[in-house]
Amino acid sequence: MASIERTAYPQFKRNPVVRELIAAYTPTDDELAFIADNARQPGHRLTLALLLKSFQRLGYFPAIDEVPAAVIRHLRNALRYRIQVKPAEIAPNKRYRYFQRIRAYLQVRAYADGGLDVAARAIHEAAAVMDNPADLINVAIEQLVRDRIELPAFSALDRLARRVRTLVNGRYFALIDKRLTADEKQRLDDLLVVTDARIKSPLQAIKRLPKRSSLQHFQELLDHIAALDELVGSERHLADVPELKRKHFAAEARVLDAAELRDFGPAKRHALLLCLIHRARVQTRDDLAEMFIKRMGNLHNRGKEELERLRARYREKTEAIVATMSDVIQVLDRHPGDTDAGREIRRLVSTRGGVQTLQADCDAIAAHSGDNHLPLLWPFYKSHRATILRMVRMLDLESTTEDRSLIDAIELILSQERARGDWLDEPVDLAFTTQLWRKTITHRTEQGEERIHRRLFEVCVFSSLANELKSGDVAVRGSETYADYREQLLPWEQCEPLLDDYCRQVGLPASAVGFVNALQSKLMQVADLTDQGYLENGQVIIGDDGFPVLKRHKAKDMSSGARALETAILDRLRERSVIEILCDVAHWTRWPRHFGPLSGSDTKIDQPTERYVLTAFTYGCNLGPAQAARHLRGAASAHMLSFVNRRHVDANKLAAACRDIINSYAGLQLPKFWGDGKRAAADGTKYDLYDQNLLASYHIRYGGYGGIAYHHVSDTYVALFSHFIPCGVWEAVYIIDGLLKNTSDIQPDTVHADTQGQSLPVFGLSHLLGIQLMPRIRNWRDYRFFRPDEDSRYEHIDALFREDVDWDLIETHWKDLMQVVLSIKSGKIAASTLLRKLGNYSRKNRLYQAFRALGAAVRTLFLLQYISDRELREQITASTNKVEAYNGFSKYFFFGGEGVIADNDPLEQEKAVKYNDLVANAVIFHNVVEQTRIIKTLMRAGWKITPEDVAALSPYVTSHVKRFGDYLIDVDALPEPYEIELALAA
Structure with a gap:
């Protein structure tokens, strides 16, 4: 049986707060009249009121003894009855009449009146793509509510979901089994045979x-x-x-x-x-x-290192050549006659090694004087040649554009794998490569013929293949990350019906011309306003070179009242261990309900909540099961912790558990003094990894070997979503994914980041998705401003603009741009999948160029706002400071294993980051509950606390949290109810 806790099946809250009681259980005048018309005695009226309001809240009729006492008290007060009035016990026939009248009053059908067919149909359709029984039950609940049908008992939905799921999966199993021969079945079974216990x-x-x-x-x-x-x-x-x-x-x-x-x-x-x-x-x-x-990148790095070594080796010869040239000039200066000068120069050259030696030195210096390392790659590539040729034979490569020059070049190399000559005999289309490569691999004979060097050509082809795999110009059939992204897009025929509604939602014109005109007009308007306000701005100065300079502004100091409040709170925070915090937050938010077997069945372990809390602590603090078990005094074994992590928890379940905490956090009053939830900031922080996995890499910016936890943090301080990504990936690729995959109640529409969190394609895609990208860009003044119109000229800021926006390109490819956006919104393709390809330069891909053109306009719009609005700059700085603070806060709880993620499995690495988010968010939630309690206590003691004082606080407090020692757990210890409201004097 699926756990009811992991579904959306409505249930009573054990301890509803006053605000919830008023919102959900206060009868209206019409409802009071209905109750009075259908029941006479106070006890019966109270019973009818309980059934009516409970049905409105739950969607089904509960047993009266299941209704919380707080709800009974609230409704009794609403009916103005004395405390002695109790809900009346009613006979089955009267209860049935009450049910009928309530359904008629609310215009709801009974489940027996066609509900089974509706639920079965919804589950059957969903079971084609879903598998977890809890998800299927949620689909049925959603459809029944939409059709205004009474919900049945949870057990009925659970049985139905299992029956339909078993039927659908059984059909798939039978279909696959029917296609297998007896020999194939035996070969599959042989995969499970262990011939030797070792x-x-x-x-x-x-x-x-x-x-x-x-x-x-x-x-x-x-x-x-x-x-x-x-x-x-x-x-x-x-x-x-x-x-x-x-x-x-x-x-x-x-x-x-x-x-x-x-x-x-x-x-x-x-x-x-x-x-x-x-x-x-x-x-x-x-x-x-x-x-x-990665191997091709490594070969290029080795080539560059070799170039530097050669430069160092020939530096002494360069100095000797320069000294010789200086002496030659002095000879010419002393001897005005050509005969004497020539004789002296010849003698000088002879003493310096002779003509041939000096010529050889000059040739060597000339060969390595530039930045071209490409001629040096062959010796490093040679050891990889057989492996790379084997790889391209095994992979099914295809061009995603009309240009097949690279694919043709690969086929030529494979056909001439054993050729020994230095030069290619066949003509080759070099359209796939760069000008520097062309200069490197081609050689012009004395007869004026152009020849291509065979070995360097081969290196050139596979270097270009690596680049085009990254840009998406070449795809690998049968892969996922490197598949043809065009096949993952919605066909335009399916996009067209969605277009008008989507454009209306995000506030964009629904035609190419209208879109371009609106964006161009907005850019022209902002440019005009920036120009007009330049003299009054006082914060930005544009030099003669056209580069703007912003004056630094001093950070605001914390007021004495805010400091006193912060100190008072820190002194009064009650000491808690991480496990105690996780238990308290589990009681308040029920986050462990999402954990369970991947099959979706009910838990098959004893004390599941306790096990889930301990597992979250073990992996969220990076202790590992063996070390955690040693400190848990027998509460759980290493095998149990490892088993729960492997069989009951995945990244999606962790994200759902975090969502429960975030949603409860969104209902608290205190975080609203820190932000409105409409802004988020994204930033990455490095986690060390062992090097025996493909994700780990060295990144000079982070100064180490590992991977990046890329966090999206709300302006209310809570972490909304996190990815674990390689060090070498441009972080902006994942900035949109984090917002789209965030399904919590906190839904920001503006995202801040640092330089790594932006690029022209990301600006373009964000604009189409209705997301305002406002990063804090390092060296932003070096970025190009794009003129909104070639005829536009400005009195003060004209020097900023270097190029014009290509509006024609945007208009031409508007349908392609919208097809991408609608495909992302429908879930057909991830934004990161697309941006990973659009983040790499491609001269072939017109979609890439269109996104860059759109991004040029949007980024210029942002930069103009950035230099003219001091308050905006302060908001961006404040938000990015929060995410940077969160990086340190979350790592504080990642104290085990010396902070190294020890697992080489990418799925487990992703889970480690999400476990850590779960622990960090639980502590944030607990801190806010404690801060709210302390502030209210201080106010009752006579403290005058202002919203400005509270706004200076932060939930990133760790001084009261115990991380070390023996870890004890008591999930039966109920925490006191937490308070949501926080009213402050204005």
């Missing part, structure tokens, strides 16, 4: 994770994909099975071992294994492309 089953080889980027691991990855291709399974076997179902079945198989899979029926076992193999192939192709890109 050797792992073949199943574990399918789950193999990629290691760090190296030539040996590159070769091992090719061996792995070759082994996967030899296993059973093809697209034919999984045809008609939705990709979301494939992912869920694969995820279920991934956390099971061979013995557990053998316990399943043959059809289900075979289906799960096939989906696991399918997903392993997809992921390995992605990993292979990623490792190839």
